[in-house]
Amino acid sequence: MATPEESLFCPITFELFTDPVLAQDGHTYERQAIEEWIRQHGTSPITRQSLSLEYLYPNILVRQLIDSFEQSTRNKNYQFTLGIDVKKRESQPFIQTFGKSIYRAQWLPTNRGRPEIILLKIEGTRARKEASFYVDLSRHPYIVRTFGLVYDTENNRNDNSVMLLQEYAPEGNLFHKLQDCSTVIYEEVFIEIFLQIIDAMAYLTHNNVIHGDLACRNVLVFRFDASNPRNNHVKLTDFGISRNTQLYSMEPVAAQTRINIVPIRYAAPEILSSDVTYHAYTEKSDIYSMGVLMWEAYKRGEIPWSYISDDEEVIRHVRSGQHLLQPPNCIFDNAYHFRGRSNLNIMFI
Structure with missing residues (x-):
């Protein structure tokens, strides 16, 4: 069975679950996505074993993890503090181009029950909108998910930049x-x-x-x-x-x-x-x-x-x-x- 960390995103839609179900292959999927997949293929998208629509069960644990995660981000008003809510895994970015740096990041105090994340830092800019606007704008299956804005309290006075907390893309660009x-x-x-x-x-x-x-x-x-x-x-x-x-x-x-x-x-x-x-x-x-x-x-x-x-x-x-x-x-x-x-x-x- 997939671990809680792996189960936050559907392996078919790559979106946070809204109605997670557990299939016969031991993996969790978004209900609508796996039902459509089974009708078309009849097999697991991960293990290729036969699957049946009759044996899809609500994954209550994953649903609770998603609810907890979504509630925690709403409670923060989609605004996070570097060193308190999230941290950089390394001091140096793993991608850096003109005015843009990307850092591998992790949640604090633990990544458990949370999606993998990166920090996107854009130099020379300030956010024009409320944090919730950036989050809502990213709720589309083909737009990278933004979880909120991150503030660096130590460098905020002299740092003309904005940091976005975003999902990690496992296959790169x-x-x-x-x-x-x-x-x-x-x-x-x-x-x-x-x-x-x-x-x-x-x-x-x-x-x-x-x-x-x-x-x-x-x-x-x-x-x-x-x-x-x-x-x-x-x-x-x-x-x-x-x-x-x-x-x-x-x-x-x-x-x-x-x-x-x-x-x-x-x-x-x-x-x-x-x-x-x-x-x-x-x-x-x-x-x-x-x-x-x-x-x-x-x-x-x-x-x-x-x-x-x-x-x-x-x-x-x-x-x-x-x-x-x-x-x-x-x-x-x-x-x-x-x-x-x-x-x-x-x-x-």
């Missing part, structure tokens, strides 16, 4: 996953991943949030299968960390940070204009970047416009209307319809 995968990836797998990202984008747009930095590095992988589309699950992260954001405000004294750097090789032409304003960042510019992300995925993490070393030359190419060439493994010419969801138009010129 899509960029590294695609580069490390040595087998052929079926195109249907790419399509499934793209549709999950688009679901997340549509949700953000509905909530008036522009991502601003769509790229494979900002897609976290929770389950990956190069041959089975349905056995893949990704989540979008780093949304709203851009110039035009309703989530964070840039500190005027901040040095160059992630929030004021334009991702040139992924940006839409209007973003690359010399007189660009914050208003240029829209859902349309995100759609353009989504196309570049798809190209990057098909090319297994190749840098867009990799044959051009000068970013200024890339800007001239994009602003003049030139496009990335269609990858040879992208066999669909115009559009495709997959798993009954909305049509997704792809065009590489």
